[in-house]
Amino acid sequence: MWAYFTRRVLIAIPTLWVVITVAFFLMRLAPGGPFDQEAPLPPEIMANLKAAYGLDQPLWWQYLNYLGGLLQGDFGPSFKYKDFTVTELIGQGFPVSIQNGVAALTLTILIGIPLGAMAALRQNSSADHAAMTVAMTGIVIPNFVVGPLLALVFGIWLKETVFALPVGGWNNGAFENRILPVICLALPFIAYVARITRASLIETLRTNYVRTARAKGLPFRMVVLRHAFKTAMIPVVTYLGPATVFLLTGSMVIETIFSLPGIGRYFVQGALNRDYTLVMGVTILAASLVIFLNLFVDLAYAWLDPKVRYE
Amino acid sequence: MSTVLEINHLTVSFDTPDGAVQAVNDVSLLVEEGECVGLVGESGSGKSQTFMAAMGLLADNATVSGAIHFEGSNLLTANEKELNKLRGERIAMIFQDPMTSLTPHMKIGRQLAEVLIEHRGVGKAEARKQARAMLERVHFPEAERRLDMYPHELSGGLRQRVMIAMALMCEPAMLIADEPTTALDVTVQAQILDLLMEIKDSLGTAIVLITHDLGVVAGLADRVAVMYGGRIVEKGAVADMFESPAHPYTQGLLACTPRLDEDITALVTIPGQPPNAQSLPGGCSFHPRCTYVTERCKAERPILETTAKYRAKACHLDALEAAE
Numbered sequence: 001m002w003a004y005f006t007r008r009v010l011i012a013i014p015t016l017w018v019v020i021t022v023a024f025f026l027m028r029l030a031p032g033g034p035f036d037q038e039a040p041l042p043p044e045i046m047a048n049l050k051a052a053y054g055l056d057q058p059l060w061w062q063y064l065n066y067l068g069g070l071l072q073g074d075f076g077p078s079f080k081y082k083d084f085t086v087t088e089l090i091g092q093g094f095p096v097s098i099q100n101g102v103a104a105l106t107l108t109i110l111i112g113i114p115l116g117a118m119a120a121l122r123q124n125s126s127a128d129h130a131a132m133t134v135a136m137t138g139i140v141i142p143n144f145v146v147g148p149l150l151a152l153v154f155g156i157w158l159k160e161t162v163f164a165l166p167v168g169g170w171n172n173g174a175f176e177n178r179i180l181p182v183i184c185l186a187l188p189f190i191a192y193v194a195r196i197t198r199a200s201l202i203e204t205l206r207t208n209y210v211r212t213a214r215a216k217g218l219p220f221r222m223v224v225l226r227h228a229f230k231t232a233m234i235p236v237v238t239y240l241g242p243a244t245v246f247l248l249t250g251s252m253v254i255e256t257i258f259s260l261p262g263i264g265r266y267f268v269q270g271a272l273n274r275d276y277t278l279v280m281g282v283t284i285l286a287a288s289l290v291i292f293l294n295l296f297v298d299l300a301y302a303w304l305d306p307k308v309r310y311e
Numbered sequence: 312m313s314t315v316l317e318i319n320h321l322t323v324s325f326d327t328p329d330g331a332v333q334a335v336n337d338v339s340l341l342v343e344e345g346e347c348v349g350l351v352g353e354s355g356s357g358k359s360q361t362f363m364a365a366m367g368l369l370a371d372n373a374t375v376s377g378a379i380h381f382e383g384s385n386l387l388t389a390n391e392k393e394l395n396k397l398r399g400e401r402i403a404m405i406f407q408d409p410m411t412s413l414t415p416h417m418k419i420g421r422q423l424a425e426v427l428i429e430h431r432g433v434g435k436a437e438a439r440k441q442a443r444a445m446l447e448r449v450h451f452p453e454a455e456r457r458l459d460m461y462p463h464e465l466s467g468g469l470r471q472r473v474m475i476a477m478a479l480m481c482e483p484a485m486l487i488a489d490e491p492t493t494a495l496d497v498t499v500q501a502q503i504l505d506l507l508m509e510i511k512d513s514l515g516t517a518i519v520l521i522t523h524d525l526g527v528v529a530g531l532a533d534r535v536a537v538m539y540g541g542r543i544v545e546k547g548a549v550a551d552m553f554e555s556p557a558h559p560y561t562q563g564l565l566a567c568t569p570r571l572d573e574d575i576t577a578l579v580t581i582p583g584q585p586p587n588a589q590s591l592p593g594g595c596s597f598h599p600r601c602t603y604v605t606e607r608c609k610a611e612r613p614i615l616e617t618t619a620k621y622r623a624k625a626c627h628l629d630a631l632e633a634a635e
Contacts, residue, residue, distance in 0.1 A: 208411040215366055215406075216426050216477065217399030220391065226425075227414045306416055306461040 004310035005295075012291045019287040020070070020280065024063055027276050034079035034274045053079060066280070075284075076277035080270075086281035093263035094285070097250030099173055100262065104186035104247050105240075112190040113236065116197025121224065123202055131194065138191030147184045147257035154180060168259040181258040185251060189243055196239055201232040230304050237304065241297035245289045249282070315485050315517045316342040316365065316402075321377035321387075323360050323369065332588045334360040336541040337377075339615075342485060347511055347518040349532030349549065351525060351564070353585045357541040358521050362487045366404050367394040382484065400430040403478035407490035409470035413462035419473050420458030426480040445476040449506055468499035475506065485517040486510070492527060504531055525568045529553060534621055537561050540586045540596030543615060547622040557624040559601045595627070603628055 035041060035049050050056045054065060069076055075086035115135070119128040155167035171177040204210065205228055213227040214220070250264025263282060270278035302308045323335035335357040342348050352358045363369050365379050365386050379386040381402060384393065398404075406412045414422060423445065424438035433441070439458065446454035449472045462470055471491060478486055488507060492500035508531055511518050520532055528535050529549060536546040537560065545558040556562045563581040583600035586592060592599055598608040607627050615625040 208406060208408055209414040211368060212406065212412045212474070212477075213414065214368060215398055215404045216429070217395040217397065218425065218429055219395060222429075227417070230416045304416065307463045 001310060005299075008295050008298075012288075012295075015291060016284065016287055020067070020284060021063075023280060023283045024066065024276075025059075027271075027274075027279055028059060030271075030274065032274055034276060036274070053077070066277075070284075075281045078275055078278045080273045080275040080278070086277045089266065089278060090263055090281055090285060093250070093261055093266065096170055096173070096260055097255075097262035097264060098248055100178060100182050100185060100254075100260070101244070101248035101250065103178065103182045104189065105244055107182065107186040108189040108193050108243070108247075109240075111186075112193030113197050113233075115190070116194035117201055117224075117229075117232075119194065119198040120201035120205070128198075132198065135191040135194045138187045139195075142253075143184050143188065143251065144253050144257065146187060147180075147254060150180045150184055151257070168257075170260050181254050181260060184257070185247065185254050189247065192239065192243075193236060196236050197232065200235045201228060204228040204232040207231075234301065234304050237297055237300045241293045242290065244293050245286060248289060249286050313344050314341055315344050315381065316340075316519075317378075317380040318361065318365070319378045319380070321361060321364060321379060322375065323357070323364050324374050325370065326372040326374065327589075330589055333541055333591060334373075334588055335364070338538070338541075338543055340536055340543065340546075342517050342519055344484070345511065345515040345517055346533045347507075347520060347531055349520045349522065349528035349535040350538060351522060351528055351535060352538035353523060355585055355588060356538040357588075358538045359489050361538075362404070362489065362519060362521060366398060366402070366487065367391070368404075396430075399426050399478075399483075400481045401483050402485045402487070403481075403483040404487040404489065405471070405474045405478050405491055408494045409467055409474050410494065412474060413470060415462055418459050418461060419465070423458075423473070423477050423480060426477060430481050441480070442476070445480055446473070449476045449479070449510075450502075451476065466499075467495050468502065471495060471499075471503055472506070475503075475510070479510065479514070479516070482514060483516060485519065487519045487521070489521045490523070491520070492524075493522070500527075507531060525553075525564055537564070540591050541588060542596065542625065543623075544597065544626070545624040546615075547619075551619075551622060557618070557622075557629070558597075558626045559603055559628065560597050563600075595625070 033050075033055070034053075035046060040046075041049070047056070054062055057065070066076065073087075075090075078084045078086055078089055081089060115131050119131040122128050151167040154163060154165040158164050165179055166174075166177045167180060169177055201224075205224070207228075210223060210228050213223045218226075249267070250260075250262035252264040252268045254260070255262045255264045263285075266278055266282050267286075269275070270282060298310070302310060318338060318340040321335055321338045322333075325332045325334060334355075338357070338361055340348070340350075340361070350358045350361070360369065360373075364373075364375050365381070367386060367389070369375065375387055377387065381397065384397070386394065386397070389397075413419065420439055420442055423442035424435065427433050427438040427441055428435065443454045443458060446458070451457070451469065451472045457465070457469075462473070465473065475491075486507075491507065492503050495503060504527060507518060507520070510516055518531075520528060522528060532549045534547065535549050535552050536543045537552075537558065538544065539560050545552070545556070545561045552561065553565065556565055560581070566579045567581060569578065581600055586596050586599075592609075594607075594609045594611055595601070595613050598604045601608065605627065611627070613625045613627045615623050617623045
């Protein structure tokens with residue numbers, strides 16, 4: 001088990017290196033550069049800027065230089081947010097995204113799984129249809145519609161009531177400020193987890209071993225919780241791994257709608273601005289999370305299904 | 312001998328998108344204390360569903376009528392709670408496929424112990440001790456060590472022994488074995504059948520043996536019922552039936568069973584296909600495949616008539632012969 005864990009962590013290093021390399025060169029393939037503006041800069045100034053950031057060097061040299069910096073924990077300066085290093089930008093934004101992400105993930109698990117399980121146990125009842133209709137709605141309505149709708153309801157219609165909620169700003173992570181963005185972030189994930197849980201549990205309830213458990217005279221509640229539930233969670237865990245990466249790294253749409261200082265916006269803005277180092281920084285962060293969570297999911301499989309063994 | 316289980320005019324049908332499927336039609340059957348009843352038939356003849364109905368394990372789209380009496384209660388009208396008191400405690404069932412019939416993420420010791428914990432309220436340690444004792448009783452080698460194994464770490468034969476031990480934990484009055492050896496190697500099959508035999512003799516458990524294998528029935532059962540198209544077409548004491556099968560279908564089945572004491576040149580089959588439960592043929596369900604078919608067989612369904620003690624058949628044949 002520990003040997004497996006160590007090996008997976010070691011494999012992560014070349015994986016990350018490949019991600020870094022591909023991202024580095026892909027970024028440079030995109031036309032334009034970080035200092036291109038509508039009104040072109042005088043050539044002398046442009047040359048000076050490029051020299052200051054090392055962009056006048058050959059590409060392979062820039063690449064080696066960047067890797068060398070990474071090895072020392074230096075993600076470089078941001079090209080667009082002057083006076084900030086990438087480490088500082090991520091250091092400021094990531095805690096915001098993480099806090100909302102963890103809250104949304106908790107809601108996803110605490111609401112999505114019981115909702116799906118309830119629907120599965122009352123398959124084809126009106127409760128099942130209602131839950132699945134709501135879940136489908138949650139999946140198909142994009143968050144750039146849900147966000148403003150929530151803002152409209154809780155910020156304007158309910159403005160004079162006790163239900164009024166702030167519709168923007170971080171406010172040092174105040175609870176009220178986080179309610180709407182977290183709901184908006186979690187909604188499609190709750191819906192998806194509910195649907196996966198339902199389908200998976202229905203399938204598990206049809207297995208031979210659930211029939212055996214019923215033939216043993218166990219109360220149905222025990223049959224479900226003890227004999228069916230663990231196996232039914234396998235697809236849910238598979239889905240939650242990558243979903244967690246998305247939740248933790250923030251959503252550009254939600255951070256824009258609710259004016260949150262998270263890092264989701266850096267993915268898009270960084271790429272549009274050709275802010276090479278910032279894009280690399282968030283890419284490395286996301287890739288590391290993907291690698292870590294995949295490892296976590298694989299370890300969870302071994303717990304859910306003893307047939308899975310890692311040596 | 313007193314009666315353990317009495318099935319009266321049981322009918323089971325399934326509501327499917329393609330229409331109703333008649334799986335079991337007017338089946339009546341007795342199981343007496345400590346005896347072994349074999350229920351024989353092809354796939355889809357309704358033999359498993361008859362006892363799924365008894366266990367309350369029919370699929371949700373099933374409709375049942377008739378009655379199944381077990382120790383004074385009607386299993387068909389009992390609610391889930393009443394059924395749970397009997398299932399695993401007084402009436403137990405083992406299934407065809409031991410590979411998939413045990414919960415994969417639970418150690419076998421826990422799966423065995425939970426039967427006792429649930430029904431008898433015994434403590435964990437005591438339940439584990441009894442689980443080990445029961446495993447030893449079904450000749451499960453190295454029981455103590457293997458209590459902490461998961462099902463996938465055991466062979467098919469061992470898993471079926473776990474299933475049998477699990478069914479016997481509360482020493483039930485009746486054990487339903489649904490094709491208990493079908494998924495196993497031939498040598499393991501023989502061991503499992505020996506074990507069932509031993510259980511019947513030593514514990515006095517009534518056994519219902521559901522199978523398509525006449526050889527299995529011949530070795531183990533006291534009485535046999537043959538099902539075709541959801542109905543019992545013939546029943547009787549096992550020696551009697553094998554000696555002089557009265558129904559053409561039983562005759563056909565026996566003719567199909569290869570025998571060691573005869574030279575075999577070609578395997579015999581019953582011509583035609585098993586009937587479709589959705590559109591059973593009119594008259595006698597077997598008539599399209601029967602060599603002795605008459606006009607009467609096509610028009611009128613023969614009723615199951617008792618011809619001697621324990622002996623009954625549903626066929627017009629004798630009546631015809633008498634008339635000639």
